[in-house]
Amino acid sequence: SISYISCNKKEDLANDKFIIKNKFKNWQNTKIKSGEYLDSISCNLDFFENKKNKISLDSISNIGFPEYSEIEYYFGDINNDKITDGIVTFNIKPCDGAWALNNLQKKIIILSLKKSKYKIIENYFQPIADSLGGGEIYIDSISDNLILAVYYEHLDDDPNCCPSFKKHIKIDINSKITY
Numbered sequence: 001s002i003s004y005i006s007c008n009k010k011e012d013l014a015n016d017k018f019i020i021k022n023k024f025k026n027w028q029n030t031k032i033k034s035g036e037y038l039d040s041i042s043c044n045l046d047f048f049e050n051k052k053n054k055i056s057l058d059s060i061s062n063i064g065f066p067e068y069s070e071i072e073y074y075f076g077d078i079n080n081d082k083i084t085d086g087i088v089t090f091n092i093k094p095c096d097g098a099w100a101l102n103n104l105q106k107k108i109i110i111l112s113l114k115k116s117k118y119k120i121i122e123n124y125f126q127p128i129a130d131s132l133g134g135g136e137i138y139i140d141s142i143s144d145n146l147i148l149a150v151y152y153e154h155l156d157d158d159p160n161c162c163p164s165f166k167k168h169i170k171i172d173i174n175s176k177i178t179y
Contacts, residue, residue: 038095087108136153145174
């Protein structure tokens with residue numbers, strides 16, 4: 001009887017992860033269809049070179065999604081409702097070959113509302129990063145409502161590749177308090 005309950009919980013977790021991944025995929029497809037991002041196949045310099053004589057480059061997004069294998073999923077009960085939530089991270093891909101977005105991590109929270117209903121939150125971490133000094137937060141892991149991350153900040157003379165300031169932080173997802 002105990003192993004049966006354990007098995008059901010594993011099945012529920014697997015189902016929740018599947019739902020979260022599908023919610024992200026739907027969000028991703030919406031962003032591609034709206035033109036905000038290019039898909040991983042079109043996001044390359046050759047695409048831009050081949051298209052520049054046919055259409056205005058101003059109408060093409062210069063950022064895109066990475067390959068699927070480069071997208072990270074973190075799972076936990078973020079909002080304490082006993083339902084698995086997710087944070088999806090990926091490095092935005094500069095499609096035009098520029099280095100300005102080098103290693104910029106996009107973070108999407110997929111938060112449970114009720115069983116099989118989820119809310120997508122795109123800019124949750126920006127106010128936290130701004131309060132710390134305007135740098136970038138990179139997610140390392142989550143454990144229920146606690147997010148472990150690294151905060152990076154570029155100082156005036158830092159090259160794009162190498163921020164000077166680095167601080168390990170913990171974020172309480174419910175209060176947005178960092179420590």
